[in-house]
Amino acid sequence: MMFTAGLTAREIADRCKQNIATVHLHLKNREKYDPDFFAKHTAALEARGPYRITTKWRRRVKEAQDFYAMHGRLPRSTSKPAERSLAEWVAEQRRLFERNELPQAKIVLLEPLPNWNVSARAREREMQWKKKLALFIAFVDAEQRMPRYRSYATEEEHALGVWLHNQHQRRTENRLELWKLEALNEANPGWCSRG
Template sequence: MSPQSFSLHPAWDRMYTSGMTVQEIADFTGRARSTVHRHLQVREDAGARLRAVHEAARLARGPDWPTTRWQHCYKAAQEFYKLNGRLPIDDDVAAEHKLVAWLDSQRATHRSGALSAIKVTLMDMIPGWEGTAPQTILDDRWRQRLEELVAFVAETGRMPRYKRHSSEHEHALGVWIHTQHQRRAECRLLDWRLAALDAAVPGWHSSM
């Protein structure tokens, strides 16, 4: 098999034939423009005939083309995965909550068949984006936060504060317990979580 008869970067090919320019591909992938250009040139020379498809797709770019806001959210999700090795799942953390909501909207649009080809191509570069986090993972993270809360109260003799906090760890715990208060008030706190909090930190819901 000739080294030019298959693509070393099939995702780049899909981006290009979806209408993305060489510069846009370079921006999305973090690779040098010259590297992307050379790859596409090699593919064209090998008979892949990508350029004609690219030109037609570029001229047909419509309102479903990724907006600046969409690109910003996408890059944030991509960067999160690179840094953490997983998709955002903890809706008790504000930064993750925003990404979770954005990913959920992409999944819903995709399931309805309305997510454009270029967006699907880009999303496919984030491993497992179509799936949802197993509930067991969310529950384990919640139990871990509860253990940290118990340890904090035992050490300091008080509940963590999310406003006048003395450390980032206290702030994180303060935000978490504040979220539990809100969910309890809205009747959205799961029964087993409410029981676990009542058992581990009696009177926790009267601390605010």
């Protein structure tokens, strides 16, 4: 029944805790009694789609969760081969998620893995933005004015002025992420001079 429902021999072996050779032998014998046995399996397997949840996929999720529990972080692609392989698998899930090609069932199973759907590069950019926000807040508190990018007094002010100008540009073009807009509004409600 499992085979004609679309499960692979490997999935059946894993689910039944049997040797895959034993499963193959059983399937071969079953074909003698039902000539359409393999055709039914092929049709059911195709109906599951290319992104079905396989035993191997479930095993990788478990490995990623165990890795996170042990190390307190996601696997890195710059580490040992086993960790690199796991990092590449997580990155592939992230790419599928970003392209809206990851089924909801897989997304639900990945949810216990913190930040699986955020790339390391995006996290780094977010941290850099938050650092700039903190520098902006400190500058306004110390100088009692907004940083300028044209007639600036120091290079630090110039850098903050350019950063603030870029936030203005993104806001007017509706490209400033909502959480950033809210953070800027909370930090300094008068940061945007134009409506």
